Amino acid sequence: MESKKPLGEAGEDDFVGMAMKFSTPDGDLLEYRVIGDYAYVRADAESLGKAMGTPMPPADELPEEAGAFKKVLEGEWVKFDYKALEKAGQEELGEEAGASAEPSLDPKTQKKLLEALREVVARDVEFTTAGGEDGTEHISATAPFRTLITDLFGEIRPLSKELPPGVELPTAADLKDAPDSKVTADFTLKNGELTEVYVDLAKLTENAEVKKFGLGLKLSGGTKPTAPAGATELKPEDLMGAFAGAVAPGDEEFTEGEFPEDGEFPVEGTE
Structure with missing residues (x-):
């Protein structure tokens, strides 16, 4: 983490960079960095899915609307404007765009x-x-x-x-x-x-x-967080497209009021 001020004195606006990595003896599972207005992510999707008990779909099975999200499943660096993503999420939930941040402690x-x-x-x-x-x-x-x-x-x-x-x-x-x-x-x-x-x-x-x-x-001296080269930009619509294609072709669809027999759902992990 990099800050303009000592960490004990720093406020939210003083942090200019952050890097985090989760690893196992077999290799890196997930790496995440924040530099300026962009967040960067790279993951071993297959290993991460196994560790979480939720297998990830192959990249070639995602719809075209998923766009750059396929790069995530391929283990490549992607980047996104996290403020734009937050705004898109607010609009998706019907919240007013540009709403004030959650109140913090005085x-x-x-x-x-x-x-x-x-x-x-x-x-x-x-x-x-x-x-x-x-x-x-x-x-x-x-x-x-x-x-x-x-x-x-x-x-x-x-x-x-x-x-x-x-x-x-x-x-x-x-x-x-x-x-x-x-x-x-x-x-x-x-x-x-x-x-x-x-x-x-x-x-x-x-x-x-x-x-x-x-x-x-x-704790050690650490290294300066830097933006990885060659990261593919991930737009909010790429994420929406990926989620829209989360149900694989061939899965049954249920209209309102219909439930499968014995309470079993064909999509693994659905509750």
Whole structure:
């Protein structure tokens, strides 16, 4: 991620580039970049479909109206103007084009939420530190999971009227079945800068089939996000055309009021 300002001070308009990649030991599944007004996507559609349990159709089976969307299924880079796509989506839903963005938190509410978080962390979390070689420092933060999230939402609940419309906070009753085992997050710092965070997610369930399931986040200098060369532009109408051809030829069509026998649908995955 690239920002005009330090990430802790940056607002939405300060981010000028972002790159994200999802991979497995067998290769890359999905790569996504945002540079300026354009988003860029490349995917291994076949492997991604298998991983999600939803097989992707071959590119040559899509209708001509799908246009550049076929490039997605062929594993090539495509790009689209995400603002134009958002506008098209609003028009498709019958919303007024150019509608204002969803309301966000005002600075005063953000400050109150941050103070609430600090109070809960100071009260519920135990910290231990250990020094290492070459300016390395290790910090462990341990807390009972249910207690931590219950107290956190308890502090936030008085601010619920200041949150954007539609935000619903879980009640204490909703959280009562959350595991209350102690969870530890390990932080590694190098010369005062955070370089790695590690959490054992197996601690969050009382019936884990594995003894340890680690989630690690490593931070480094990174590389400058750049636009990939040769990306094919994907228009909003290409996406609409691809979805319009999602039902393969030969599938039965049902008019309103008609249902197949035994409640079974011929299109796989339909509910």
